[in-house]
Amino acid sequence: MTDLATRHGAAADHGTSFRPGIDWEHVVRLLVGALMLAVALVIIVLPLYALLSQSFEDHEGNFVGLANFISYAQDPILRLSVFNSLWVAVLTVAIVVPLGFFFSYALTRSCMPLKGLFKGIALLPILAPSLLPAIALIYIFGNQGYLKWLMFGHSIYGPVGIIMAQVFHCLPFVVLIMTTALATADARLYEAAETLNTSRWRVFWTITFPSVRYGLINASLVVFTTAIVDFGIAKVIGGKFNMLAIDVYRQIIGQANFQMGAVIGVILLFPAVLTFIVERVTYKHQTSQLTARAVMLQPKPSRGFDRLMLLAVAVLAVPILGIIGTAIFASFVTLWPYNLSFSLANFNFGAFDPGGWLSYWNSVEMAAWTALFGTIMAFCGGYLTEKHRRGSRVLLGYHIVAMVPLAVPGIVLGLGYIFFFNMPSNPLNVVYGTMTxxxxCTIGHYYTVPHLMALTALKQxxxxxxxxxQALGVSFWTTLRRVTVPISIPAIIDIATFFFVNAMTTVAGVIFIYGSTTKVASIAVVALNDTGDEGAACAMAMMILYTSAGVKLLQVIATRLLLHRQQQWRSSLREA
Amino acid sequence: MLDTSRSAAHLTHNGNGAASAAPFLRITGIDKHFGSFRALSNVTLDVQAGEFICFLGPSGCGKSTLLRIIAGLERQNAGMIHSLDQDISDLPPAQRQFGILFQSYALFPNLNVRENIVYGLRNRRMRSAEIDSRLNELIELIDLKGSEGKYPAQLSGGQQQRVALARAIAPSPRLLLLDEPLSALDAKVRVHLRQQIRDLQRRLGLTAIMVTHDQEEALSMADRVVAMRDGEVEQIGTPTEVYHTPRSLFVAGFVGKMNILPGRVGGGRLSIGSLSFAMPAFYDTPENQGEVIACLRPEQMRLKAAGAADALPARVMQLEFLGSFWRATLVVPALGDAEISVDLTSRDMADMPVAIGESVGVALPEDRFAVFPASQSGQVRESVRQ
Incomplete structure (x- = not known):
């Protein structure tokens, strides 16, 4: 023991004199932060700026003020689109939010069996492109649909089909938000109500409902925005029914009227910006009912109630499975509805579309790159924002930019990409038409949610x-590598999966910027549907679903294995 | 003896003149504000090598901020920090070579005890044999032999804090900073660990600064206590100085229990109610004139039989049993019917049992009063609100 003093004697001598050198940690932090901000600006802000400025210019690029907006407002057909988009979105909210709430209520507040299975079914649509329900609905209720008689002479092409497909497409969002909101409740409130002999109905309206009010507002806003800006569904099943997202596509692709397209793009920003503001405002008013001492509510078994809930959830699951089942079936038959014999011909994509299987592999490639770079960016950015934000304007700026995509529909961002990257003066226009x-665009489009996921994980x-x-003299990147990343692995896998699945299913974001060699599967679905090859479109959409589902499954297995292996030290993280 | 410290303790102990001229740590005029909130204003303090200093104050008084500024984790808005005459005001934390013990332990959950302790040693180009022997010494020091392979989750709170302590002193820091290291622990573990920390600090000759809001902890551990309020230093002194001769009503009320009585000072005499006696010398200052507040600790008074010659007549209004002692609330007519608390040891109680409603006599040690200007009366509420 005594020799330690001598061993440290040497260190002690020059330990007392400091060598003030460059603070490398500070430099690295600043450089990485600036780089992150620069990348975020290029993939999110500058394209949006290009879109905005375009909407105030004429064909020659002269500033014309609000002239484009005025001529838009004077066009009765375009005006009708605004109205159509609004009422379709409102009706979708009115249908899907109560359904989703009911579904979530059964999953969280009853003791019904098979909860996992039914939650899985409710979330299934998230793995499919929005085109899938639209195509499947045509098979069910279309001109040759097997349940066409249920339409009583009405046509599925138009608002009815759009709303049905939207409900399918948006249900997972509502279920995700509402199961989270309903899962956290203070059992003591319910016990107090019970001792006061309160009826179940009154308990619902005085305790349950107020505690999930903000969840409901959130879910409604998410559905409303999604329904207004969605492009794929209206494109496939909308028929002659005009909606805003379709108008953008027509103005740009059909009439090459970029200014008018930009104007509609700007209009499409409104609902999302509004959502964003409302969410911020309500978030401030939200006081958590859950204090640190709350006791988690555990539903009590009740035979009658549980059976009723199981029955109701099963009834709701039927159309979801019906739609996906129809798509699977349609993809495997020779020629619907004339020849229903089994065939793999629909998967021979080369016979329908020059792109063939290449579009599918392009999708996988794009999703993989998106997951790789998106995850690195979101996690690094989240890390710097959460752990090193104090006093850094660069990181504050980055955080604000990272929140922007939440308010930007894919089709609007895609449009901005045309304007920004297609400018001859932009040195970055070499990436135009490439996979890059x-x-x-896909990373930018989906950036906010992973950013928030990373922040949430790192906050814990x-x-x-x-x-x-720092005090131990160890650089922050060493601690990031040895401690922070290992702890955050489950969150990192989550983020990667989120990017991958969304990149597989996105249509709107990339429809304006794909090139002939970079056409992806979701675009191929639109093209196949346009050319009347519904079987092949179904097959391609199903390929997307299979791939997303496979990746999702992989995520679940990988996370399980990991948590099991690291059980020894992870057990405490949950308590903390 | 194990010398893990790189402090200059040996210099002072040798009586070396140069070292006694420059204190180990000199903090001058530190200001810190967060937006419009002033967290610290003009904090000045010297720390001698080998000393154990406690920053004591209620939450929000700036003590943790001051500690973080010393560590380099926060940047001060004004002021300087010197260590042995070298300016370290702008050095990043790593270059200051200070060890920190955090309230939350901040142990890395995915690393085991061994990896946690040697975390700061690995990049010091130490040979692995050296690291191993150092680890063994530290493990022995914190009494955790056999637990090297365990993860923090598998240890109790007290054990985790000991591992954190070992990790903090492993790279031989020049100064050990402790940020409320015991407040997350059970009362029993806390008392035990505070002795261990103090013992270790003495044995290794470490200079240490601890932040705490627990006055008992500060009094029992510190060589000197720095009492803080609203970002300013109220008093610096040994625990007995701070306890017996507080410099402000805030310190008097924050550290221990005080009886607070309105009084008047004139011509070097303090009068309370109908009593009048010579002003205690320590508090006989120019600002203590006219209306004042006089304070006396409950354990410094003695109960006597009713009618005793050197005692004031009083009546017992309440009796509170507090385990090791009793606290009696009395009404004393001579003090203008003021209510005062008097502490009785169990032995006092056995010698002379008292009961509620009884008449007794109470003896006031006149030289033990602490006196403050009446303008400080607002500080009473502040110090008791904790």
Missing amino acids: IMVM IDSEFEAAS
């Missing part, structure tokens, strides 16, 4: 880790 721009890690390693 597709990956950039003790904020003193950085300070502790």
Whole structure:
């Protein structure tokens, strides 16, 4: 023991004199932060700026003020689109939010069996492109649909089909938000109500409903925005029914009227911006009912109630499975509805579309790159924002930019990409028409949710880790590598899966910027549907679903294995 | 003896003149504000090598901020920090070579005890044999032999804090900073660990600064206490100084229990109610004139039989049993019917049992009063609100 003093004697001598050198940590932090901000600006803000400025210019690029907006307002057909989009979105909200709430209520507040299975079914649509329900609905209720008689002479092409497909497409969002909101409740409130002899109905309206009010507002806003800006569904099943997202496509692709397209793009920003503001405002008013001492509510078994809930959930699951089942069936038959014999011909994509299987592999490639770079960016950015934000304007700026995509529909961002990257003066226009721009656009489009996922995961890690390693003389990147990343692996896998699945299913974001060699599967579905090859379109849409589902399954298995292996040290993280 | 410290303790102990001229740590005029909130204003303090200093104050008084500024984790808005005459005001934390013990332990959950302790040693180009022997010494020091392979989750709170302590002192820090290290622990573990920390600090000759809001902790551990309020230093002194001769009503009320009585000072005499006696010398200052507040600790008074010659007549209004002692609330007519608390040891109680409603006599040690200007009366509420 005594020799330690001598061993440290040497260190002690020059330990007392400091060598003030460059603070490399500070430099690295600043450089990486600036780089992140620059990339975020290029993939999110600059394209939007290009779109905005385009909407105030004429064909020659002269500033014309609001002239484009005025001529838009004077066009009765275009005006009708605004109205159509609005009422379709409102009706979708009115149908899907109560359904989703009911579904979530059964999943969280009853003791019905098979909860996992039914939650899985409700979330299934998230793995499919929005085109899938639209195509499947045509098979069910279309001109040759097997349940056409249920339409009583009405046509599925138009608002009816759009709303039905939207309900299918949006249900997972509502279920995700509402199961989270309903899962956290203070059992003591319910016990108090019970001791006061309160009826179940009154308990619902005085305790349950107020506690999930903000969840409901959130879910409604998400559905409303999704329904207004969605492009794929209206494109496939909308028929002659005009909606805003379709108008953008027509103005740009059909009439090459970029200014008018930009104007509609700007209009499409409104609902999402509004959503964003409403959410911020309600978030501030939201006081958590859950204090640290709350006791988690565990539903009590009740035979009658549980059976009723199981029955109701099963009834709701039928159309979801029906739609997906129809798509699977349609993809395997020779020629619907004339020849229903089994065939793999629909998967021979080369026979229908020159792109063939290449579009599918393009999708996988794009999704993989998006997952790789998107995850690295979102996690690094989230790390810097959460752990090193104090006093850094660069990181504050980055955080604000990262929140922007939440308010930007894919089709609007895609449009901005045309304007920004197609400018001859832009040195970045070399990426135009390549896989790179597709990956950039997809990362930008879906950036906010992973950013927030990373922030949430990192918030749960003790904020003193950085300070502790600084005091120990260990650089922050060493602690990031040895501690923060290993702890966050489940969140990182989550983020990667989110990017991958969304990149597989996106249509709107990339429809304007794909090139002949970078056409992806979801675009191929639109094209196949346009040319009347519904069977092949179904097959391609199903390929997307299979791939997303496979990746999702992989995520679940990988996370399980990981958590099992690291059980020893992870057990405490959950308590903290 | 194990010398893990790189402090200059040996210099002072050798009586070396140069070292005694420059304190180990000199903090001058530190200001810190967050937006419009002033967290610290003009904090000045010297720390001698080998000293154990406690920053004591209610939450929000700026003590943690001051500690983080010393560590380099926060940047001060004004002021300087010197260590042995070298300016370290702008050095990043890593270059200051200070060890920090955090309230939350901040142990890395995915690393085991061994990896946690050697975390700061790995990049110091130490040979692995050296690291191993150092680890063994530290493990022995914190009494956790056999637990090297365990993860923090598998240890109790007290054990985790000991591992955190070992990790903090492993790279031989020049100064050990402790940020409320015991507040997350059970009362029993806390008392035990505070002795261990103090013992270790003495044995290794470490200079240490601890932040705490627990006055008992500060009094029992510190060589000197720095009492803080609203971002300013109220008093610096040994625990007995701070306890017996507080410099402000805030310190008097924050550290221990005080009886607070309105009084008047004139001509060097303090009068309370109908009593009048010589002003205690320590508090006989120019600002203590006219209306004042006089304070006396409950354990410094003695109960006597009713009618005793050197005692004021009083009546017992309440009796509270607090385990090791009793606290009696009395009404004393001579003090203008003021209510005062008097502490009785169990032995006092056995010698002379008292009961509610009884008449007794109470002896006031006149030289033990602490006196403050009446203008400070607002500080009473502040110090008791904790």
